[in-house]
Amino acid sequence: MSDDAADVQRVLAxxxxxxxxxxxxxxxxxxxxxxxxxGNRDDAEDALQATFLRAYRALNRYQxxxxxxxxxxxxxxxxxRSIAARRAHRERVFVREEALLLNAPDRTVAWxxxxxxxxxxxxxELDPLLREAFLLKYIxxxxxxxxxxxxxxxxxxxxxxxxxxxxxxxxxWERIKND
Amino acid sequence: MIDSEQHPYVEWIARExxxxxxxxxxxxxRVMAAIRAEPAPAAHVPLWRRIVEPRALTLSPAAxxxxxxxxxxxxxxxxxxxxNRDGRMVDQPRVxxxxxxxxxxxxxxxxxxxxxxETVSLVGDFNGWDASKTPMARAAxxxxxxxxxxxxxxxxxxxxxxxxxxxxxxxxxxxxDDGFGHANxxxxxxRGSVL
Numbered sequence: 001m002s003d004d005a006a007d008v009q010r011v012l013a014x015x016x017x018x019x020x021x022x023x024x025x026x027x028x029x030x031x032x033x034x035x036x037x038x039g040n041r042d043d044a045e046d047a048l049q050a051t052f053l054r055a056y057r058a059l060n061r062y063q064x065x066x067x068x069x070x071x072x073x074x075x076x077x078x079x080x081r082s083i084a085a086r087r088a089h090r091e092r093v094f095v096r097e098e099a100l101l102l103n104a105p106d107r108t109v110a111w112x113x114x115x116x117x118x119x120x121x122x123x124x125e126l127d128p129l130l131r132e133a134f135l136l137k138y139i140x141x142x143x144x145x146x147x148x149x150x151x152x153x154x155x156x157x158x159x160x161x162x163x164x165x166x167x168x169x170x171x172x173w174e175r176i177k178n179d
Numbered sequence: 180m181i182d183s184e185q186h187p188y189v190e191w192i193a194r195e196x197x198x199x200x201x202x203x204x205x206x207x208x209r210v211m212a213a214i215r216a217e218p219a220p221a222a223h224v225p226l227w228r229r230i231v232e233p234r235a236l237t238l239s240p241a242a243x244x245x246x247x248x249x250x251x252x253x254x255x256x257x258x259x260x261x262x263n264r265d266g267r268m269v270d271q272p273r274v275x276x277x278x279x280x281x282x283x284x285x286x287x288x289x290x291x292x293x294x295x296x297e298t299v300s301l302v303g304d305f306n307g308w309d310a311s312k313t314p315m316a317r318a319a320x321x322x323x324x325x326x327x328x329x330x331x332x333x334x335x336x337x338x339x340x341x342x343x344x345x346x347x348x349x350x351x352x353x354x355x356d357d358g359f360g361h362a363n364x365x366x367x368x369x370r371g372s373v374l
Contacts, residue, residue: 014219020211027207032200045206052210059220119195127343138193154309157302164343166189173188 004068011059023052026069029140030076036135037080039124043087047079054079073140074150077132084128122172126165133161287330287368289337291315291348294322296341301326303337303363310340335366 004025010018030051034044054075055062062071123131136147137158144155151158185193289301299315305328306312315324336354339346347353348364 012220016215016219019214020207023207023210023214027210028199028202031202032197035200036196045203045209048206049210049213053213053217056214056217057220116195116198119192122192123196129343129345134193135196139196152308154307154311157308157310160310166185169189169192170186173186 005064008059008062008068019056026072033076033135033140034080036123036139037132038084039120043083047076047083050079051076070146070150077150126168130161130165130168133158134165137162286327287366288325288327291324291339292322293324293341298342299324300340301337302340303335305330305335330368332368335368336363337366338363
């Protein structure tokens, strides 16, 4: 039995502290995905809180034949999607007001070196579905089959999304180079 | 790892994004505080055991009356079947029984007006939400995209992908939020219908 499966059994037997071991094991990795996906730490923390809470409530439905990490990631991806959708309306209003304030929003962000904030801004420019596929493939380093099981999207559609994400990034590079 | 033929800029973005993030230890504490406030998750009982294990049932007099009426009803419906002379079961006309589902002779046409679109495809629970499986064809002149496909009888949830963006069917009811961050449409397919 894996560490994860053993911890799940302990939690189901009434040992709540065993859940802390699972949280410790996966929090940082989940945090990386949530921050890269949602673009800010407040929303990412909300997504993580909701993910671990939902996983706890549904722990009796977790089947040992599945990898715990894959099961947890499925919940995390859904939580990130829900939070992004709830935020979309709020943000549309905000961006419009911000654009008015700044007069002309900067659409082509200048090269600013190896810096997390810059990379995050580049990722934020991608359409959410492309960003999600790109992160699962190249940041979480999953196979297309794993991604498909996790998102419910077909392998060919996921390949298309990853390719499009890479195309967008390449186009961005061409823009920067030519400016 | 990233493909070897990948653009260096894309590779650099991926490498930077793979760096671990620094998280606030207090955030984990907040997760565990919320967990401790929850009731403990019950151990899973398989469905078969829940069905076969004997349990005591307490019924009100009204529930006993309804149960009795239901049993009588089942007897009446069972009476709808009769034996013919060689002992085989014959299906008599029955009242109040749902038609047998599903059937395969049901063809459904999906239509979307999108004059500006370059590609439109249909995704739904019937094709695994795969954007490549059901592309829609555009009429030459009027920007109307259509596709016709056989569907089983029942409820189907679907959406259009218009140039890669999710779009609901403006002529169909919406499905409840699926938690995936976008709305979907619903099509109820009835027996033998060409919709």
